[in-house]
Amino acid sequence: MLKTAVVLLNLGGPDSLEAVQPFLENLFNDPDIFKLPFQKKFAKYISKKRAPKVKKEYELIGGKSPINEWTEKQRSMLESKLHNPGKDVDPSQKRRIDVFIAMRYWKPLTKETVAKTEKENYDKIILLPLYPHYSVSTTGSSFNEWKRFYKGDDSKLIYIKSYQTHPLYLKAINERIDESLLRFPENVRSEVQLVFSAHGTPVSYVKKGDPYNHQIKETIAGVMRLRNNPHEHHLCFQSKVGPAKWLEPSTATMIEELASKGKKHLLLIPISFVSDHIETSFELDIEYRHVADKVGIENYIVMKGLNDSQLFVDALYELVTERLN
16 A cells, blocks of 8 residues: 655744743754854854743743644644545545654654654655745745755655645635634624734845745735625734844734724734744734734734634645645
């Protein structure tokens, strides 16, 4: 029987407060994001300096990142669906498919998952990022990390680079939007502003040809086509780090601008994430909520991540089976 490994690539997050500093050190040690002399020393220094502040943020969301549990849930749901594909599958085409997780900055680390797949000698290894939009700093970094440790036959590897307009992915987002709109008072639902907040990147990435920004816009256009444009919508960017110029407008600026125009009911949609973590649970739901309160936003609701969305897992299933067929 043929054996295939599906590897879900994700960022990872600290699973305890003690893990915050080493997690940050792994992040700042990424050569695809920070190209610096004496990088290991820099990573250790800056992670120790930032850890106390970041620990306080994690304390406010339960003392750890929820991304690990949600990624495991997605892994389990996908593996279950791949193991039970339905009666219409030709028995001669059935194969053993195992689903793994490879986190970029925390456990299970990529090198650990590489070792597992090489030990089992799979005939195909599908690298499936849980980043729907390609960027050199996310999918590109995860692919490069895999290549650093993988010593097997490159012809076995199947790379899925992006799926920003996959119909089931777009439907999954819309399902979450519909659920979230029900949390607003009925009399203001037609006035709700859909605020798509994406993780930002430096403008220099765009100038070098990084497709992330364009793909984010493709996703939003696809979502709004399905909705037949019943609500006003906006795109903004969060999580800026460092002095370099990043994509704009920032999420905080967008909240302030909408308030100044008399828009008082906002649904924040974390568009570049497929599970809740520090950027949604703290940054959007706590930090920017303070901004919204200051400028008089009456209803400020953050859409929950795709997390355990069956539609999203169905999208992942189609992405895998299309490559195998």
